[in-house]
Amino acid sequence: MNIEQARFNMIEQQIRPWDVLDQDVLSLLAIVKRENFVPAAYRNIAFADLEVPLPGGERMLAPRVEARILQELAVHKGETVLEIGAGSGYMAALLAHRGRHVTTIEISPELAAFAKQNLSANGVTNAEVIAGDGALGWKDAAPYDVICVSGGLPVMPQELLEQLKIGGRIAAFVGAAPVMKAQIITRVDEKQFRVSDVFETLVAPLKNAVHPSHFRF
Numbered sequence: 001m002n003i004e005q006a007r008f009n010m011i012e013q014q015i016r017p018w019d020v021l022d023q024d025v026l027s028l029l030a031i032v033k034r035e036n037f038v039p040a041a042y043r044n045i046a047f048a049d050l051e052v053p054l055p056g057g058e059r060m061l062a063p064r065v066e067a068r069i070l071q072e073l074a075v076h077k078g079e080t081v082l083e084i085g086a087g088s089g090y091m092a093a094l095l096a097h098r099g100r101h102v103t104t105i106e107i108s109p110e111l112a113a114f115a116k117q118n119l120s121a122n123g124v125t126n127a128e129v130i131a132g133d134g135a136l137g138w139k140d141a142a143p144y145d146v147i148c149v150s151g152g153l154p155v156m157p158q159e160l161l162e163q164l165k166i167g168g169r170i171a172a173f174v175g176a177a178p179v180m181k182a183q184i185i186t187r188v189d190e191k192q193f194r195v196s197d198v199f200e201t202l203v204a205p206l207k208n209a210v211h212p213s214h215f216r217f
Contacts, residue, residue: 001044003035010034010047010063018064022071028097029067037090037118052088056108058204060087061150065182065201066094069148069171072184072198075099079145082163084134085206089115091150092127102127103141105134107207135208137163144168151206152180161185161193173203 011029020026035046038060042052051059060066070091075081075098083092086106092115096102104127106112112131119127132138135157137147142163149160149172156174164170170185179200186194 006047007034010049014049014062014064015067018068020064020067020071022074024098025067025071028070028094029063032090032093032097033122034063034090036122037088037093039088039114054088055110055114058087058108058111060090061203065203066091068199069182070094070098073146073148073169073171075146080141081146081148082134082138082141082144083148083150084137085150086112086115086129087150089118089124089127089129091148092129093119093122093124095146095148096124096127099146100126103130103138103144104128105130105132105138107131107133107135133208135206135210136160139163147171149173149206151209152176152203153209154205154211156185157210161187166190173201176205177202 011026035043038046038052051062053059079099081095081099081102083104086104092102092104109131112129116129136159143165145165145168147170152173154176164187166187168187172183173180174183175181180202182198182201184196188194
């Protein structure tokens with residue numbers, strides 16, 4: 001397989017047609033080598049329009065979804081980022097290239113070790129992988145400029161919103177099957193948040209994600 005041709009095709013045939021037109025994002029996708037973040041057995045499908053399997057039954061988000069979220073978050077150089085769901089470390093690497101520091105939380109110890117190894121091997125020094133449960137965020141380094149939830153949330157927990165700085169943004173996949181909404185939520189002030197629906201999709205929920213109450217009064 002011609003790796004560079006496959007990368008070019010991914011960017012031009014999958015990602016750009018999905019309204020990812022920010023040249024900085026497109027250039028970054030050529031710099032951060034996606035094939036270095038997938039399990040060796042799946043290296044030949046690193047650029048395919050699908051969710052690549054990861055250890056423990058988890059999956060990477062499709063390339064076009066990752067790229068669109070990266071574009072919509074518009075991370076700046078001085079910003080601190082929290083990612084929930086490190087997976088292979090690929091999204092953390094992309095975020096780290098744009099921000100000042102990334103804290104990425106992974107509930108699976110096996111995946112946390114995999115992400116840590118991948119980030120180190122690819123020279124990403126401003127991303128820290130923590131093995132833990134980030135379903136309600138990670139208060140240790142809060143508040144954050146940007147929060148990226150790389151898994152589904154049936155509902156958005158208030159605890160997560162409160163870990164965002166004023167002017168900060170959250171990217172999250174909110175809802176349940178058959179259709180979930182990729183949303184960008186911006187903190188306007190101490191009490192107000194602005195929600196923008198970006199696209200519809202379906203991704204696996206985070207482990208221990210908060211579910212809506214079914215009680216009726």
